[in-house]
Amino acid sequence: MIKETGFRGVFELRKGRKRVLFTENLVPGVSVYGEKLIKKGDVEYREWRPDKSKLAAAIIKGIHQVNLKPDTVVLYLGASTGTTVSHVSDIVGKGGFVFALDSAPRVVRELVFLCEQRSNIAPVLADANQPDTYKDLVPLVDWLYQDIAQKSQVDIFLKNVDLFLKPGHFALLAVKARSIDVTKEPSVVFDEVRKNLEKSLIVADKVLLKPYQKDHCLFVCKKR
Incomplete structure (x- = not known):
C-alpha cells in the first residue's frame, strides 16, 4: 500500500526493508525520466x-526535515535536466512555483520542454x-535548494x-566534497562546510548520501 511519509507530498511503498518513494504526478500519464508510474484509484x-x-536519497537515508510542502515558492539552483525539479513540482503542486x-x-x-508540460x-x-543578474526575475522564495558541483558552492549558496x-525559512545544500577539495577526506570537507554555514545560518540537519551518491552530504539550513 502506498502511503504518505512524514514529509508532505512524499509517499512510500514498503517492500520488506526497502522503501520506494513516490510523488503524486502533477501531469498524469507523463513520465519525466523513465520512472515508473503507478495508479491507485484516481491518483497516479x-x-x-x-x-x-x-533529495530522494536524503529522505531514504533518514533526514529528519525537508520543510517542503504544497503551495511553496522555490528557487532551485543547479536544475540540470529537471529530474528532482519535476518531483519538487509535484510536491508544491498547482498552488506553488519553481524557479529552475x-x-x-x-x-x-530541456527544462523548457519540461515547463511546457508543467505550468508551475x-x-x-x-x-x-x-x-544580481537574475534578481529581477526571481522573487523572495519560501524554500531554496542547491545542487552545484563547484569549488565555490558554499559561497554561491550563501x-x-x-x-x-x-527569513525563518529553509534552504537545502547538496555538497560534493571532491568538487571543493580533492586532497581532503570528505568528512573533513563536510565539517568545514558546516562551520562556514553556521556563521550565518542555523544548520538544522545533515545526512550523508552514500551509497546513492559518493562523497555527498545534504545540509538543511534555516535562515535567521
Whole structure:
C-alpha cells in the first residue's frame, strides 16, 4: 500500500526493508525520466529514485526535515535536466512555483520542454554565482535548494540565501566534497562546510548520501 511519509507530498511503498518513494504526478500519464508510474484509484504516482535524486536519497537515508510542502515558492539552483525539479513540482503542486536555474543552455532547453508540460516551473538561464543578474526575475522564495558541483558552492549558496530566501525559512545544500577539495577526506570537507554555514545560518540537519551518491552530504539550513 502506498502511503504518505512524514514529509508532505512524499509517499512510500514498503517492500520488506526497502522503501520506494513516490510523488503524486502533477501531469498524469507523463513520465519525466523513465520512472515508473503507478495508479491507485484516481491518483497516479511517480517513483522517486534515490540513485537519480539527491533529495530522494536524503529522505531514504533518514533526514529528519525537508520543510517542503504544497503551495511553496522555490528557487532551485543547479536544475540540470529537471529530474528532482519535476518531483519538487509535484510536491508544491498547482498552488506553488519553481524557479529552475542552470547555467548550461543545452540543459535549460530541456527544462523548457519540461515547463511546457508543467505550468508551475519557470526555467532560468543564469550563473548562480551572480545572483544580481537574475534578481529581477526571481522573487523572495519560501524554500531554496542547491545542487552545484563547484569549488565555490558554499559561497554561491550563501549569496543566494541572503538575497532570495525569506527569513525563518529553509534552504537545502547538496555538497560534493571532491568538487571543493580533492586532497581532503570528505568528512573533513563536510565539517568545514558546516562551520562556514553556521556563521550565518542555523544548520538544522545533515545526512550523508552514500551509497546513492559518493562523497555527498545534504545540509538543511534555516535562515535567521
